[in-house]
Amino acid sequence: MTGNEATPPTADRHVPVLKERCISLLAPAIELAIGADRTPVVVDATLGMGGHSEALLQRFPQLHLVAIDRDTEALALAAERLAPFQQRTDLVHAIYDEIGDVLADLGFDGVDGVLMDLGVSSLQLDERERGFAYSYDAPLDMRMDTSRGRTAADVVNGYSEEDLVRIIRRWGEEKFAGRIANRIVAARAQAPLRTTGELVEQIRQVVPAAAARTGGHPAKRTFQALRIEVNEELDVLERAVPAAVDALVLHGRCVVMSYHSLEDKIVKTVFAAGSKSSAPLGFPVELEEHKAVLKMLTKGTEVPTAAETAENPRAASARLRAVERIRNRRAA
Numbered sequence: 293m294t295g296n297e298a299t300p301p302t303a304d305r306h307v308p309v310l311k312e313r314c315i316s317l318l319a320p321a322i323e324l325a326i327g328a329d330r331t332p333v334v335v336d337a338t339l340g341m342g343g344h345s346e347a348l349l350q351r352f353p354q355l356h357l358v359a360i361d362r363d364t365e366a367l368a369l370a371a372e373r374l375a376p377f378q379q380r381t382d383l384v385h386a387i388y389d390e391i392g393d394v395l396a397d398l399g400f401d402g403v404d405g406v407l408m409d410l411g412v413s414s415l416q417l418d419e420r421e422r423g424f425a426y427s428y429d430a431p432l433d434m435r436m437d438t439s440r441g442r443t444a445a446d447v448v449n450g451y452s453e454e455d456l457v458r459i460i461r462r463w464g465e466e467k468f469a470g471r472i473a474n475r476i477v478a479a480r481a482q483a484p485l486r487t488t489g490e491l492v493e494q495i496r497q498v499v500p501a502a503a504a505r506t507g508g509h510p511a512k513r514t515f516q517a518l519r520i521e522v523n524e525e526l527d528v529l530e531r532a533v534p535a536a537v538d539a540l541v542l543h544g545r546c547v548v549m550s551y552h553s554l555e556d557k558i559v560k561t562v563f564a565a566g567s568k569s570s571a572p573l574g575f576p577v578e579l580e581e582h583k584a585v586l587k588m589l590t591k592g593t594e595v596p597t598a599a600e601t602a603e604n605p606r607a608a609s610a611r612l613r614a615v616e617r618i619r620n621r622r623a624a
Contacts, residue, residue, distance in 0.1 A: 537586065
């Protein structure tokens with residue numbers, strides 16, 4: 293984008309994924325609070341540019357929203373979008389595994405809903421200087437919070453070949469991880485890799501063309517791996533999903549959208565564990581503390597419709613899961 297081009301409104305830059313389905317899943321918990329003459333509270337744990345939050349605030353005039361994001365630029369843009377609702381919103385700069393601390397600081401003992409839209413945001417992909425995309429040249433950054441932490445360049449140029457193989461294979465599920473790591477180490481011995489374009493060029497030289505034709509862009513999985521490593525995404529998610537469930541009041545709901553199998557596996561594991569009895573095998577009586585805490589609201593994962601994917605191609609890989617808390621947090 294040149295300096296003469298106007299930045300489009302935030303609403304035009306971001307199409308919320310599965311927006312109506314997310315609202316319909318959270319609605320019963322919100323309406324239950326309203327029916328009990330209580331202000332419903334929902335946490336948007338991954339605010340992004342605020343599309344889901346805006347829709348929730350418009351749909352439910354009684355709703356109070358707590359919105360969390362680690363990206364200061366996203367918070368600023370979302371604040372503009374949500375300005376008409378500022379009396380009913382708390383915008384917080386934090387990582388979403390800190391949801392318990394955020395709610396405690398705001399004085400909320402529990403919430404009626406939590407929404408998580410995982411992965412990289414439209415803002416982060418579209419802002420070239422952030423270095424998330426392999427389709428154009430930019431500094432190797434990839435930090436969701438640009439105010440702190442190591443960059444992708446730090447990882448690419450500082451990790452051992454063994455560690456590069458590990459993260460590219462584990463986080464990127466890349467079968468050519470060994471070749472790619474070896475090439476990176478050889479290239480950086482001549483000069484540090486500083487831009488996405490330089491990294492892509494090295495990857496292209498070792499990923500077979502046939503693999504790229506069937507598996508998409510040859511750098512796609514490596515970029516995913518670096519992004520996950522830089523932002524500790526899966527470590528954060530492993531803490532965040534249990535924290536979200538713990539924050540729910542009785543009959544509160546948690547809705548999570550993931551975009552690759554590694555994320556979905558973590559969500560599935562936490563939800564499945566909470567929806568099963570914890571009574572020891574063969575135990576004659578199921579005690580109250582052994583009863584399931586959660587009820588599944590989705591059968592497996594739900595995916596966008598063909599029409600939604602056509603309107604918003606970035607929704608194509610979305611997988612949605614949702615649960616309801618059916619046992620009081622203090623029952624155990």
